[in-house]
Amino acid sequence: MRKSIIAFTITFASLCISYMMPIMAYFDSSNIQIRFNEKEPDGSSRGRPSRRVGTGSRGECPPVQVPVTALIPAKNPGLTVEEHPTFWFFVPYQFSNTAGGEFALQDEANNDVYRTSFKLPETAGIVSLSVPSTVSLKLNKSYQWYFKIYCSRQNFSNPVFVHGWVEREALKPDLERLLQTANDKRSPIAIYAENGIWYSALTELAKLHFAEPKNTVFINDWANLLRDVDLENLAQQPIVGEVKSYP
Numbered sequence: 001m002r003k004s005i006i007a008f009t010i011t012f013a014s015l016c017i018s019y020m021m022p023i024m025a026y027f028d029s030s031n032i033q034i035r036f037n038e039k040e041p042d043g044s045s046r047g048r049p050s051r052r053v054g055t056g057s058r059g060e061c062p063p064v065q066v067p068v069t070a071l072i073p074a075k076n077p078g079l080t081v082e083e084h085p086t087f088w089f090f091v092p093y094q095f096s097n098t099a100g101g102e103f104a105l106q107d108e109a110n111n112d113v114y115r116t117s118f119k120l121p122e123t124a125g126i127v128s129l130s131v132p133s134t135v136s137l138k139l140n141k142s143y144q145w146y147f148k149i150y151c152s153r154q155n156f157s158n159p160v161f162v163h164g165w166v167e168r169e170a171l172k173p174d175l176e177r178l179l180q181t182a183n184d185k186r187s188p189i190a191i192y193a194e195n196g197i198w199y200s201a202l203t204e205l206a207k208l209h210f211a212e213p214k215n216t217v218f219i220n221d222w223a224n225l226l227r228d229v230d231l232e233n234l235a236q237q238p239i240v241g242e243v244k245s246y247p
Contacts, residue, residue: 222235
């Protein structure tokens with residue numbers, strides 16, 4: 001009888017361990033894969049073209065190998081869950097090579113929601129620009145933005161620019177529960193990316209990568225995320241920080 005109880009206990013313990021292994025593996029951050037799942041076009045973005053590679057007058061700017069590029073998907077408006085999202089751009093010019101830049105955020109009727117002039121960091125690289133707390137994006141509304149760089153202090157009529165769209169989406173209850181139970185830094189990013197929420201995934205990962213630029217896990221995550229939207233040519237570019245608004 002005693003041997004039977006011992007055997008049952010060992011068997012039961014083994015079953016529990018076997019059952020728990022997938023759960024334990026799920027919470028093991030080393031097993032998390034951060035890959036962007038871009039949603040199929042649903043027709044709502046027709047007539048809303050984006051331009052993620054810079055165009056405009058290049059004659060007044062220094063020659064570069066990689067042009068100004070917006071870190072956005074090639075299709076569909078990028079999604080966010082934040083009221084005040086952050087945008088990311090690769091700028092091959094540094095502060096001393098430009099006369100500054102301008103960012104404009106507009107509603108679907110082309111009315112300005114937010115507009116600011118800014119100066120670039122001292123070095124070239126990937127920069128960020130955040131919508132201030134005084135401006136809140138409405139749920140399920142699309143907004144277009146323009147990011148412009150002026151290289152001539154005499155000619156402000158023909159900038160190098162990129163253009164795109166952003167739409168704020170409400171968190172679904174199941175995603176909200178997943179985010180609330182995430183117990184490591186990478187899980188929320190993986191959740192956002194898997195569900196096609198581009199701006200939120202990119203911003204959270206960019207913050208980690210900027211804070212720990214030599215962390216090989218974040219380096220690989222960053223490369224994978226950019227590769228998923230065909231921007232792998234920017235994976236090695238440094239993140240140099242926020243642009244600074246002029247007073």
